[in-house]
Amino acid sequence: MEEYGIYIAAFAAMAIIGAVLGCIIGIAVKIFKVEVDPRIELVTELLPGANCGGCGKAGCADFAKSVVDGENAPNKCPVASQEQVAAIAQALGVELGESMKKVAVVFCGGDKNQEKVQTLYNGVSDCISASLIAGGPKGCAYGCLGMSSCARACPFGAIEIINGLAVVHPNLCVGCGKCVDTCPRDLIKLVPVDAKVHIYCSSPEKGAVKMKVCSVPCIACRKCVKAAEEGQFDVKGFLVGVNYDAEKLPEADIVEKAKCPTGCLLTADKHVKIEESEKKDKGEAA
Amino acid sequence: MTTKTYKTVTFKGGVHPARDGKDLSRSAAIQEAPLLDEYQVIVQQNIGAPPKLLVKKGDEVKKGQMIAEAGGFVSVPLHSPTSGKVKNIDRIPGPMGVPTDAVIITADGKDEWGELMPPLDWKNTDGATLKKRICDAGIVGMGGAAFPAHVKLSPPPDKKIDYLILNGAECEPYLTADHRLMLEETEKVLEGAAILGHALGVKNVFIGIETNKEDAIHALLDKCDAYGVGVVGLKVQYPQGAEKQLIYAVTGRKVPAGKLPMDAGCVVQNVGTAAAVTDAVKEGKPLIERITTVTGEPIKNPSNWRFRLGTPVSRAIELAGGITQEPGKIILGGPMMGFAQKSMDVTVMKNTSGILLLEKSDVIQYQSTACIRCGRCLSACPMNLLPGSLSAAIESEKFDLAAKMNVMDCIECGSCAYICPAHRPLVQHFRRAKAEIRNRSKK
């Protein structure tokens, strides 16, 4: 029996130390208690959890806190679906906020087949770097450089470079806006999801100048403007663009009606399709 | 030729480009370009604020008439290269590959001067008046930077300037415009140096010149005493003509990291700038022409020309006899720091020191590979930077690290990229980082 004594003593000592430390922790917890709002956790769980930063906050948890604090409306998360936003609003009993989902569009149609390649370029494969030395190989000084700066910045893999042109897949883009600032040529804009058609050109030059370097520029012929209702398109100098603030955005059938001579007026789906088919053609040829 | 001697100095680092190409045009005397029927004058020819246009389509202009006024302190006015009519204000290809505004002037063939500024007796004129004249004449750094000359001449009162150094190094391969200028218009350059020294109130005025221009050195030595200007020989080594390297070679002073030459008590101006200053002060003529080397193996007659601003590069090449073979590259400036062009429609500007065409066989499209840590870029960098490590930091977008490693001190001389056996696009990386860091500090 004696040989077990030492074990019993050890267990007893451990039990006593444990109990004392436990009490200290218990008291410390009471004294130093931090009130965590359970709602923050709730909102965090309801958010998509992409941690993309598109809301301007450090991440989803940070955004959740700002929603609970009333600093942001739930719909300020560009990634959250309507249902998710509604669920958060309901859980907190706050307003949804005026909701307008957006997607990114790269306003250029000049892929390698459309836009003249003027020079050889074997510098750094990065749009910002290329824009600092004579602007890369393509002829148009306003068009897409196609060196993926935006695609690398997109946390959702929504931008693909096809034939040397950045193309946004509207079904993947959540409208976080991360790509917008990366483009050195300011080609990317967030537009309402409901916008069906876009004019894929950003060059302010005269039509003739654009035609020299690209086969799909906007030449400001205004056929689309005439075919559309008042105010659906904006003419800025030698460039026409969809007026995304218009009460009624132009419908997809405007493409048929306008008969754009260069084909820069397209629906987003069509744009992706054209580029992809060209990719396939090339693939088969190779 | 004098028997006077001069001392030869240099800096640490740099490279020795394999071919200097200067023999092509070294002995071709400066030729006056004939009057063209049209000039396309790019509006922004200076670093800093763009000048504000004063003319519109249809206006009559006289030669030397101000067509745009300075758009701020760091800016200079622009003058018409000849008399005629403003055909249009249009956009033409700019030197950086982006279309830029230009005044298209149809010459009337009379080439009539408008009213000139009154000549100044510079020895009895105060510094402020001289600086104003230099600004009014639209003078910028003509070596390539196009930085308004009067700004460099106006250091804050707490910075004492001890040295004025004229840059006649012309360390870029192929270019010979400054060489010919110093040889043929020696006194104009020397007097300009004296005027600049007077405007700054500086007694120590030196011209630094690479020793591959022996004849020009002796021409200067012959006459320099009358103007109180010293001549210093510089070892042939690129980038001898970079401001900070020149200052070190001539004075032994180092410009501290992130600081300007004036912080080391020095002001550097190009010899072409000095010649333009003489014209502006003594004759009241604004800057409307410059000396440019048209050279390269594909050029039939490599030569040096006095071109009016706005002369299209294509015309300049025609004047030099045209091309004998399809060029591989068109560069404005020298091969090391000049800008490759996409089109021949760019025009001569205040800082166009050269129009260089390279042979197709000289333009090799290297594939760049990973850094092999050979360390050659370290020994080549005249600014003591670590180009290899810097480029690695920038490739992984660690711009804060790059800033800590003093990427802002990079003078973009290209020595590292020239020497790199892995053909890494080092300078392009540094440019990107510098732009990025500048943007961030603005925010």
Ligand code: SF4
């Ligand atoms: S394409 Fe742009 S806006 Fe759309 S998800 Fe990617 S980064 Fe965000």
Ligand code: SF4
């Ligand atoms: S859209 Fe802009 S960032 Fe994207 S590939 Fe084109 S040029 Fe580069």
Ligand code: SF4
């Ligand atoms: S002209 Fe328009 S469509 Fe063509 S490359 Fe330029 S911006 Fe793009």
Ligand code: SF4
């Ligand atoms: S010279 Fe090129 S390969 Fe050698 S260390 Fe520098 S970057 Fe690396």
